[in-house]
Amino acid sequence: MEILISSSVWDPKPWVEGLSASRDITKIHVWPTTEDISKVEVLFVWKPLAEGIINKLPKLKWISSLGxxxxxxxxxxxxxxxxxxxxxxxxxxxxxxxxxxxxxxMMHQRSMLTHLHNQRATIWDRITYQPLKVGIMGLGALGSHLAERLVLLGFEVFGYSRTLKDIDGVKCFDATQNEEFLNHAEVLVNLLPVTPQTESILNANLFRKMPEQSYLINVARGNHLVEKDLVEALNSGRLSGALLDVFKEEPLPTDNPLWQHEKVTITPHVASVTTPESAIKLLLINFELLNNNQKLLHQIDLEQGY
Structure with a gap:
């Protein structure tokens, strides 16, 4: 079986080396390529595909995201x-x-950025900290794992998902209880998938439903956030700050006002990065399932978008 790897972000070399160990894979192509890829049956991809690439793959049977x-x-x-x-x-x-x-x-709760500023200014200011209620939007594999660990750390945790979930120690809400959930979110962590229903969900209307001086952590996708609304919420004091790891345009343009905003902390989409060695094990299991005409693991529902 021939496969094609297409990634505009990651180095494909670790993926090629790891997948080459499989006897089921006869040839690995890496896009862009001038080779004949008409026999490719499996496509592994991260970030946008080149226009027209699918038309070159008449035997394609399976596509997997590499994240x-x-x-x-x-x-x-x-x-x-x-x-x-x-x-x-x-x-x-x-x-x-x-x-x-x-x-x-923890950095937000313990005012670490202020402490770092005070250190440089030689200011001794013992800032107190308070218990925080944490709201997690999205209770899939990542959100559920986070919720369970935060409970163990002693945080009061609230979870929101399209359908109601049951997680020990977590007060869960479904899509009909959006406002009630947001009323608790002194810190809001976004881990939702991007769908037509969730795009631009982090907007002025949502921020108004959160407690005054709440804090935002967005680690899902940049398309969830209306950046203009966030800046206005920060400037007005509605939100106390934000930690952003994902953006609509990446790399974030140097003229984007978020770079210079004193209440915003930015990281360059590094919150969680796929480990090829671990992910390849899952891909190889799915290879075997594909060969046996069985349903693949972690197959998405196109109607739901995840």
Whole structure:
């Protein structure tokens, strides 16, 4: 079986080396290529595909995202609806995402940026800290893992998802209880998938439903956030700050006002990065399932978008 790897962001070399060990894979192509790819049956991709690439793959049977997100695939009109699409569900992704959010949450609760400023200014100011109620939007593999760990750390945790979930120690809400959920979110962590229903969900209307001086952590997708509304909420004092790891345009343009905003902390989409060694194990399991005409693991529902 021939496969094609297309990634506009990551170095494909670790993926090629890891997948080459499989006897089921006879040839690995890396896009862009001038080779004949008409026999390719499997496509692994991260970030947008080149226009017209699907037309070059008449034997395509399966597409997999090389990360947890699939919005770059579900929003691509050139991908046929009959081809199964899968995503990476990796325990290391969940662990790393949880660690990142805990870091941001603790830095906010303990006023670490202020302490760092005070250190440079030789100011001794013992800033007190308060218990925080944490709201998690999106209780999939990443959100559920985060919620469970925050409960163990002693935080009061609230969860929001399209359908009601049951997680020990977490007060869960469904899509009909959006406002009630937001009323508790002194810190709001966004881990929703991108769908037509969730795009631009982090907007002025949502911010008004949160407690005064709440804090935002966005680690899902930049398309969730209306940046103009965030800046206005920060300037007005509605929100006390934000930790942003994802943006509509990446790399974030140097003239974007978020770079210079004193209440915003930016990281360059590094909250949780797929580990090829771990993800390849899942891909190889799906290879075997494909060969046996069985349903693939972590196959997405195109109607739901995730």
């Amino acid at each position: 947890a997100g699939v919005d770059h695939l579900t929003s691509d009109p050139q991908i046929p609806s009959h081809i199964p699409i899968t995503r990476i569900v990796d325990p290391f992704l969940a662990r790393d995402m949880t660690n990142y959010v805990i870091m941001g949450l």
